[in-house]
Amino acid sequence: MDDESRDKPKKCSTNMSLAVIFISSLLAMAGVGGQLTPGFRPPSVPLLVVNPYFSVWSNADNLYDDFTRHWTGAVNCFTGMISIDGKPYRFMSKDSDLPDSVITQKSVQVYPTRTVYEFASQGIQLIVTFTTPSLPNFVEYGSLPISYISFNVSSTDGQTHDVRLYYDNTAEIAVSDVLEKVSWSRTAVKLDGYITMRTGTVSQQFPGKGSDRINWGYFYVSVPDESSLQTSMTNVGDSRVAFANGKPLPSDDPNQPRPCSDKWPGLVIAWDLGKVGSTAVSKYVTVAYDQVDSILYFGTAMIPYWRHVYQSLPGMLLFAHENCTGIVNKCTETDSTVMGTLGKLGGSNYTSIASLVWRQAVGGTESVWNNVTNKEWRFMKEISSDGDVSTVDVLFPASPLFIWQSPQPFYLMLEPLLAYTNNETIKYGLNIPYNLAWCPHHLGHWPVCNLPPNHQEQMPIEETGNILIMLAAIAKSDPTWLLNAVAKYEGVLKVFGDYLVSSLPDPANQICTDDFEGPSPHNVNLAAKGIVGLGAYSYILRLDNQTDKADYYLKIAQSYAQYWINHSLDGDHYKLQYNLPGSWSLKYNLMYQKLLGFELFPQNVFDSEEMYYQTKMNEYGVPLDDRADFTKSDWMMWVAAMGNQEQFQLLVDKLYLFATSTPDRVPFTDWYYTSTGKRKGFIARPVMGGLYARAMLYS
Ligand SMILES: *[C@@H]1O[C@H](CO)[C@@H](O)[C@H](O)[C@H]1NC(C)=O
Numbered sequence: 001m002d003d004e005s006r007d008k009p010k011k012c013s014t015n016m017s018l019a020v021i022f023i024s025s026l027l028a029m030a031g032v033g034g035q036l037t038p039g040f041r042p043p044s045v046p047l048l049v050v051n052p053y054f055s056v057w058s059n060a061d062n063l064y065d066d067f068t069r070h071w072t073g074a075v076n077c078f079t080g081m082i083s084i085d086g087k088p089y090r091f092m093s094k095d096s097d098l099p100d101s102v103i104t105q106k107s108v109q110v111y112p113t114r115t116v117y118e119f120a121s122q123g124i125q126l127i128v129t130f131t132t133p134s135l136p137n138f139v140e141y142g143s144l145p146i147s148y149i150s151f152n153v154s155s156t157d158g159q160t161h162d163v164r165l166y167y168d169n170t171a172e173i174a175v176s177d178v179l180e181k182v183s184w185s186r187t188a189v190k191l192d193g194y195i196t197m198r199t200g201t202v203s204q205q206f207p208g209k210g211s212d213r214i215n216w217g218y219f220y221v222s223v224p225d226e227s228s229l230q231t232s233m234t235n236v237g238d239s240r241v242a243f244a245n246g247k248p249l250p251s252d253d254p255n256q257p258r259p260c261s262d263k264w265p266g267l268v269i270a271w272d273l274g275k276v277g278s279t280a281v282s283k284y285v286t287v288a289y290d291q292v293d294s295i296l297y298f299g300t301a302m303i304p305y306w307r308h309v310y311q312s313l314p315g316m317l318l319f320a321h322e323n324c325t326g327i328v329n330k331c332t333e334t335d336s337t338v339m340g341t342l343g344k345l346g347g348s349n350y351t352s353i354a355s356l357v358w359r360q361a362v363g364g365t366e367s368v369w370n371n372v373t374n375k376e377w378r379f380m381k382e383i384s385s386d387g388d389v390s391t392v393d394v395l396f397p398a399s400p401l402f403i404w405q406s407p408q409p410f411y412l413m414l415e416p417l418l419a420y421t422n423n424e425t426i427k428y429g430l431n432i433p434y435n436l437a438w439c440p441h442h443l444g445h446w447p448v449c450n451l452p453p454n455h456q457e458q459m460p461i462e463e464t465g466n467i468l469i470m471l472a473a474i475a476k477s478d479p480t481w482l483l484n485a486v487a488k489y490e491g492v493l494k495v496f497g498d499y500l501v502s503s504l505p506d507p508a509n510q511i512c513t514d515d516f517e518g519p520s521p522h523n524v525n526l527a528a529k530g531i532v533g534l535g536a537y538s539y540i541l542r543l544d545n546q547t548d549k550a551d552y553y554l555k556i557a558q559s560y561a562q563y564w565i566n567h568s569l570d571g572d573h574y575k576l577q578y579n580l581p582g583s584w585s586l587k588y589n590l591m592y593q594k595l596l597g598f599e600l601f602p603q604n605v606f607d608s609e610e611m612y613y614q615t616k617m618n619e620y621g622v623p624l625d626d627r628a629d630f631t632k633s634d635w636m637m638w639v640a641a642m643g644n645q646e647q648f649q650l651l652v653d654k655l656y657l658f659a660t661s662t663p664d665r666v667p668f669t670d671w672y673y674t675s676t677g678k679r680k681g682f683i684a685r686p687v688m689g690g691l692y693a694r695a696m697l698y699s
């Protein structure tokens with residue numbers, strides 16, 4: 001029990017302000033086109049999905065069926081209980097020291113930035129909302145390393161009930177191995193009017209040991225102080241039992257530091273709501289992860305961007321509390337705008353699956369402050385496949401969400417690659433000249449960028465085409481800004497353009513992004529990428545009024561496209577490889593021609609391919625190509641985006657069916673079998689931003 005003053009203001013917890021937010025969001029959701037499909041069952045529900053480290057999910061139908069988990073599947077335990085008329089019920093996580101009885105889950109709704117659970121039992125309704133300011137186009141909020149968890153309790157049976165609420169988390173969120181020693185403190189941060197507790201490892205070694213889970217920095221829980229509140233930092237077993245028995249929480253455990261798993265010391269909160277009637281009572285906590293340092297870029301440690309804006313952790317937390325209403329409003333507005341567009345384009349199934357992947361895509365990134373150039377930079381992690389930083393063929397499949405929502409900030413994810421290619425690493429401390437004639441594959445293993453060019457995973461045409469196409473797409477939305485930004489990289493872009501000229505129209509035996517399929521020489525889809533990439537380079541030159549050069553590259557791209565058609569046409573469709581009659585594949589690499597308005601490939605190529613895919617349709621979608629039954633969710637939705645409304649909707653419904661019925665309960669996979677709906681590999685990857693391809697093209 002703490003004895004700090006309990007009578008300070010609490011900004012986000014007044015029933016009034018939250019009621020306004022939630023009611024306005026409910027009204028927005030009721031609008032035509034913004035609906036989720038009733039009963040949609042996500043394979044995994046995003047709870048606290050903020051960045052690649054702070055990424056907590058529920059892999060179960062009900063929030064109380066399993067522990068909450070990190071995207072890796074490791075337990076990151078967050079629990080919740082409600083006591084109704086003296087009897088405890090669980091609503092979040094399942095553990096041996098939590099009660100068996102639960103308050104029945106009625107529904108879960110996953111919006112782009114929020115997840116809302118509704119529970120009801122014993123005449124009480126409980127609504128638990130997880131809100132993350134996952135806002136790629138609004139960095140002041142979007143870079144906040146926080147989520148809000150709010151609880152809304154009301155009586156539904158005309159009676160009043162005695163209600164108490166309980167929250168705890170262990171230190172698992174702050175360790176990469178539960179044997180690591182952790183400590184805890186309630187004095188590290190003092191904010192007037194709030195209780196703020198933190199936990200983290202003793203070792204605090206940045207950049208750790210290459211794990212997908214962070215073991216440096218600190219996890220914080222901050223809550224408005226008030227008389228109904230109790231907090232404790234103790235082993236969660238004791239505090240759970242105390243709460244369940246109606247006893248006060250145990251006092252803080254002084255036995256620290258100790259291993260995370262040694263009786264599981266945690267951060268614990270309980271509220272006594274007293275008599276609850278039909279008027280809803282609301283409480284919330286702000287949870288935050290301070291990474292201290294986020295990325296090591298060729299020798300320079302880069303702090304999270306929020307620290308540049310808010311200066312300090314206490315300053316950031318205070319902002320998060322005091323502006324909670326504004327931040328949650330912004331999230332709610334974003335949800336309803338995004339969902340309105342999704343609904344118009346593809347109905348409730350499209351709305352459901354695209355909303356589900358929003359935080360997965362945006363939460364796969366991190367904004368940092370580059371103190372060498374005094375600018376914001378962003379990084380994306382190749383989650384689950386190998387943990388690389390800034391993998392170009394992960395940025396590319398994810399790009400539709402970002403090109404649609406935040407084209408300029410998306411450039412901040414490409415610039416660290418351009419700077420590396422442009423021999424600027426010396427400014428950061430490590431001098432690693434880049435001597436290859438094509439775009440790199442990635443920068444290093446998260447969170448360390450340090451890769452020499454001879455250790456690259458070479459995908460020359462793939463990545464060179466990708467980066468030119470992404471730059472052109474940004475240029476389309478803001479030509480002057482992009483031309484200005486890339487002016488210093490003009491030489492690098494020319495190297496890229498010339499590389500595509502020299503390596504096409506037949507890509508020989510290069511590997512492409514679908515490298516898990518094995519080598520595919522003379523790959524037709526890869527050639528399409530390179531040709532659209534050349535078109536993209538020409539497009540950028542033309543915007544820059546370098547008309548002669550633009551014409552030069554365009555003419556070459558046009559002749560390569562003609563070669564492509566001549567050599568890949570196979571009756572009613574186009575081949576997988578120039579040299580393989582009877583083969584076929586998804587030509588997702590044609591997609592950006594639509595956005596950029598090129599005429600390199602005639603419309604009948606798109607039409608006949610789309611028609612041909614329909615003949616290969618399985619229960620859960622169309623395979624990637626003739627070599628296997630599996631597909632890629634992202635590429636399938638790129639292909640869907642290019643189709644007519646009926647073709648698009650059919651693939652949306654297939655992916656929806658996969659998501660809602662696959663037995664594999666992991667954050668949305670992008671690699672699964674189209675006949676069985678079983679996962680092949682890959683989880684939680686930001687490439688799922690590709691589900692927004694239709695929105696990017698048509699809104
Ligand atoms: C709480 O839930 C009630 C009942 O569903 C709803 O009317 C109210 O707007 C919610 N209030 C808050 C603060 O979330």
Ligand SMILES: *[C@@H]1O[C@H](CO)[C@@H](O)[C@H](O)[C@H]1NC(C)=O
Binds near residue numbers: 300301302303371372
């Ligand atoms: C940039 O930040 C890092 C990490 O905080 C620090 O070590 C370094 O001295 C700073 N460099 C400059 C140029 O300010």
Ligand SMILES: *[C@@H]1O[C@H](CO)[C@@H](O)[C@H](O)[C@H]1NC(C)=O
Binds near residue numbers: 318319322323326
């Ligand atoms: C956010 O809160 C601060 C106080 O911490 C206040 O000065 C500021 O005006 C608020 N900003 C916004 C955008 O609401």
Ligand SMILES: *[C@@H]1O[C@H](CO)[C@@H](O)[C@H](O)[C@H]1NC(C)=O
Binds near residue numbers: 421422423434
């Ligand atoms: C970077 O340095 C390498 C090695 O000296 C050189 O081959 C390459 O041309 C340089 N790149 C640029 C863009 O200057």
Ligand SMILES: *[C@@H]1O[C@H](CO)[C@@H](O)[C@H](O)[C@H]1NC(C)=O
Binds near residue numbers: 483543544545
């Ligand atoms: C290109 O030329 C047009 C027409 O003269 C002009 O409006 C535009 O500003 C120029 N763009 C650049 C990047 O110089």
Ligand SMILES: *[C@@H]1O[C@H](CO)[C@@H](O)[C@H](O)[C@H]1NC(C)=O
Binds near residue numbers: 559562563566
């Ligand atoms: C493609 O085929 C057409 C018609 O057969 C022919 O005229 C043209 O030269 C060929 N072009 C290329 C680039 O192969």
Ligand SMILES: *[C@@H]1O[C@H](CO)[C@@H](O)[C@H](O)[C@H]1NC(C)=O
Binds near residue numbers: 037348653654
């Ligand atoms: C959503 O997809 C399912 C499964 O493919 C399909 O049965 C259903 O008709 C679709 N619902 C809507 C509203 O389109």
